[in-house]
Amino acid sequence: MPLWVSLLALASVSGQFATASKPMISLHPPWTTAFVGEKVNLTCNAFLSNSPQETTWFHQYKWTKTSREIPGNTYEVQESGKYRCQTQGSGQSDPVSLEFTSEDLILQAAPSVFEGDTVALRCREKPGSALSAKVMYKDSRYQQALRDGSDFHIHWAALKHNGWYQCKALREDYNSVASNKVRIQVLELFPTPVLRASPSQPKEGSPVTLTCETRLPPQRSDVQLRFCFFREGQALGSGCSNSPELQIPAMWSEDAGSYSCQAQTVTVSVAKKSLKTHIRVQRAVARAQIHTRPPLESVFEGQELVLVCSVRGVSGPFSISWYRRPKLQDVATKIPFSPEAEFRISTVKSSDAGEYYCVASTSYLTFASRTVTIHVRVPVSRPVLTLMPPGAQALEGTELTLHCEVQRGSLPILYQLFREDTLLQERKTNSWRAMSFRFSLTARHSGNYYCTANNGLGAQRSEAVTISVKVPVSCPVLTLMPPGARALEGAELTLHCEVQRGSLPILYEFFHEDALLKKVETTFWRVGSFRLSLTAERSGNYHCTATNDFGHQRSEAVTLSVIVPVSRPVLTLRAPRDQALVGDTVELHCEAQRGSPPILYLFYLNDVTLGNSSAPSGGGVSFNLSLTAEHSGNYFCEADNSLGVQRSTAVPLRVKGELTLPTIA
Numbered sequence: 083m084p085l086w087v088s089l090l091a092l093a094s095v096s097g098q099f100a101t102a103s104k105p106m107i108s109l110h111p112p113w114t115t116a117f118v119g120e121k122v123n124l125t126c127n128a129f130l131s132n133s134p135q136e137t138t139w140f141h142q143y144k145w146t147k148t149s150r151e152i153p154g155n156t157y158e159v160q161e162s163g164k165y166r167c168q169t170q171g172s173g174q175s176d177p178v179s180l181e182f183t184s185e186d187l188i189l190q191a192a193p194s195v196f197e198g199d200t201v202a203l204r205c206r207e208k209p210g211s212a213l214s215a216k217v218m219y220k221d222s223r224y225q226q227a228l229r230d231g232s233d234f235h236i237h238w239a240a241l242k243h244n245g246w247y248q249c250k251a252l253r254e255d256y257n258s259v260a261s262n263k264v265r266i267q268v269l270e271l272f273p274t275p276v277l278r279a280s281p282s283q284p285k286e287g288s289p290v291t292l293t294c295e296t297r298l299p300p301q302r303s304d305v306q307l308r309f310c311f312f313r314e315g316q317a318l319g320s321g322c323s324n325s326p327e328l329q330i331p332a333m334w335s336e337d338a339g340s341y342s343c344q345a346q347t348v349t350v351s352v353a354k355k356s357l358k359t360h361i362r363v364q365r366a367v368a369r370a371q372i373h374t375r376p377p378l379e380s381v382f383e384g385q386e387l388v389l390v391c392s393v394r395g396v397s398g399p400f401s402i403s404w405y406r407r408p409k410l411q412d413v414a415t416k417i418p419f420s421p422e423a424e425f426r427i428s429t430v431k432s433s434d435a436g437e438y439y440c441v442a443s444t445s446y447l448t449f450a451s452r453t454v455t456i457h458v459r460v461p462v463s464r465p466v467l468t469l470m471p472p473g474a475q476a477l478e479g480t481e482l483t484l485h486c487e488v489q490r491g492s493l494p495i496l497y498q499l500f501r502e503d504t505l506l507q508e509r510k511t512n513s514w515r516a517m518s519f520r521f522s523l524t525a526r527h528s529g530n531y532y533c534t535a536n537n538g539l540g541a542q543r544s545e546a547v548t549i550s551v552k553v554p555v556s557c558p559v560l561t562l563m564p565p566g567a568r569a570l571e572g573a574e575l576t577l578h579c580e581v582q583r584g585s586l587p588i589l590y591e592f593f594h595e596d597a598l599l600k601k602v603e604t605t606f607w608r609v610g611s612f613r614l615s616l617t618a619e620r621s622g623n624y625h626c627t628a629t630n631d632f633g634h635q636r637s638e639a640v641t642l643s644v645i646v647p648v649s650r651p652v653l654t655l656r657a658p659r660d661q662a663l664v665g666d667t668v669e670l671h672c673e674a675q676r677g678s679p680p681i682l683y684l685f686y687l688n689d690v691t692l693g694n695s696s697a698p699s700g701g702g703v704s705f706n707l708s709l710t711a712e713h714s715g716n717y718f719c720e721a722d723n724s725l726g727v728q729r730s731t732a733v734p735l736r737v738k739g740e741l742t743l744p745t746i747a
């Protein structure tokens with residue numbers, strides 16, 4: 083960009099630049115002092131001309147004034163004096179004084195120095211003058227030695243550098259020689275800025291433009307300035323920018339206060355802050371207000387969003403316009419007859435996020451609403467629930483992680499974990515699109531799991547994942563119903579085999595003296611049952627086993643005795659001969675075929691007890707009777723095992739005793 087373009091741009095924004103039509107002289111090389119015989123090119127920089135043309139140069143040396151026209155804008159000179167230039171249609175430039183000297187030592191400097199500049203002062207000896215030990219002075223005070231012909235530098239020039247500079251050197255005969263004195267006067271790069279507000283007392287809801295006014299000198303018109311604005315010392319907007327203007331679309335009473343601005347160079351080598359300007363905001367009766375449907379905090383991508391601008395305090399007709407920042411883009415205009423206008427976004431996208439405001443105008447009044455900031459939230463996608471380690475089966479006691487993750491969705495997200503529709507855990511996260519839940523597996527963790535994710539638009543639910551925890555069977559316990567170690571023959575008995583723990587299905591097996599009686603498989607309950615009708619052979623030891631895919635266990639043994647009532651006994655008499663005689667011994671044998679021992683047998687003759695005998699095991703008992711004459715009659719016996727008494731049929735016996743003993747007549 084040509085210098086003058088940026089200068090004009092600056093002049094137009096900062097609003098005051100009176101010297102724009104004055105050309106400016108620049109030097110090459112940039113020094114105002116040179117040795118006689120050297121040449122300097124003067125260039126006339128005219129800001130309002132863009133094609134090279136004739137330039138008129140004015141030269142004044144003492145009282146001699148000359149002027150000449152030179153084609154182009156460069157003029158090579160070698161004479162001392164003041165030079166000015168002029169181009170067609172411009173005024174005369176400020177003068178530049180050049181001095182061509184024949185002294186032995188000169189100090190060279192640029193014609194002007196501005197704040198923040200880096201300035202070089204060059205101490206030069208005339209060729210062939212054989213000077214040494216050059217030293218720099220400021221206001222007759224030693225500054226530094228200039229070794230090997232180096233320049234003297236002033237960095238970040240400021241007022242403290244003002245003064246008279248001179249360099250000195252030694253001749254071969256050690257006499258000192260001094261240069262010309264150069265006066266450095268550091269010029270202000272730009273004046274302290276002034277903050278202006280337009281309008282200076284804005285009405286509530288109306289815009290205000292802040293302008294930070296300052297200007298750069300023509301020689302430094304290429305310097306880029308940056309501008310920062312403050313309210314009550316706090317930076318406004320998004321920091322400093324290249325624009326000296328800041329637009330506030332609507333002022334509200336709380337925006338009143340002290341405003342200031344700062345202008346600075348890009349490197350901040352020069353920065354100047356304005357005085358404070360107090361901006362008052364006039365209360366407006368008329369107001370424009372925005373509300374949204376749905377409310378601001380739940381604007382979700384893909385849904386409809388309606389912005390409603392309502393105007394209060396003035397009567398129509400209105401025109402209501404909608405704007406969107408930061409682009410200051412006119413998004414929609416409506417001219418309704420009612421004091422309310424809707425702006426509808428049928429499907430909100432993330433690019434619709436931004437600051438919105440509306441401006442209402444009547445024929446005599448224009449006012450804006452506050453801005454509302456729309457954040458477009460992304461609804462959560464359907465979460466996916468995964469198991470770590472993968473697989474739906476895991477042995478009891480292992481660590482399991484359930485991982486619930488969504489692909490999309492604005493944070494924060496609330497994650498919930500359910501088992502069979504019962505909420506187990508929930509957690510909200512501001513930083514992750516996934517959440518993990520950890521368990522040490524126990525049997526009760528079996529079931530169907532799912533998770534939900536919700537960020538305000540309703541929960542999304544994952545598919546269910548079934549976890550079956552593999553539990554080996556515990557040791558079963560065998561119980562008898564009805565309980566007891568003894569049971570009557572013919573009774574019904576139920577055997578229950580039960581485990582406390584163990585994954586289903588479980589196979590139960592019932593054993594009697596290691597012989598398998600029955601297999602029962604259960605898929606619902608942890609108990610297996612088996613019904614048994616008792617016979618005498620069922621006495622003995624019972625046990626059961628429980629088996630599932632993860633283990634096999636055997637119960638302790640349970641002993642059962644089946645007790646049998648005695649059957650009707652049979653009495654037999656054994657005599658040595660067919661006809662029993664007195665003196666014979668008869669053996670009475672009584673025996674019941676069935677009946678749990680011990681059995682007590684009792685012998686009777688015509689209802690008179692003859693004796694008794696107990697049989698501890700089976701087989702019946704015998705009883706010897708030595709016959710007398712009184713032993714004729716009916717014999718019978720009884721069997722008793724405390725479950726009942728049974729009597730045999732009667733057996734008659736006739737005893738004949740008259741054979742050996744004489745009958746006493």
Ligand SMILES: *[C@@H]1O[C@H](CO)[C@@H](O)[C@H](O)[C@H]1NC(C)=O
Nearest residue numbers: 110111121122123156157158
């Ligand atoms: C002045 O400009 C002319 C033309 O560009 C050039 O030939 C000459 O060397 C320049 N002189 C100096 C001292 O720069």
Ligand SMILES: *[C@@H]1O[C@H](CO)[C@@H](O)[C@H](O)[C@H]1NC(C)=O
Nearest residue numbers: 682683684691692693694695
């Ligand atoms: C069995 O016989 C003994 C003596 O022989 C007697 O004391 C007892 O009472 C008898 N028992 C019964 C039940 O008759």
Ligand SMILES: *[C@@H]1O[C@H](CO)[C@@H](O)[C@H](O)[C@H]1NC(C)=O
Nearest residue numbers: 667668669703704705706707
């Ligand atoms: C009864 O008598 C017979 C024959 O004399 C004998 O063998 C048997 O052992 C006796 N029994 C008892 C119980 O005394």
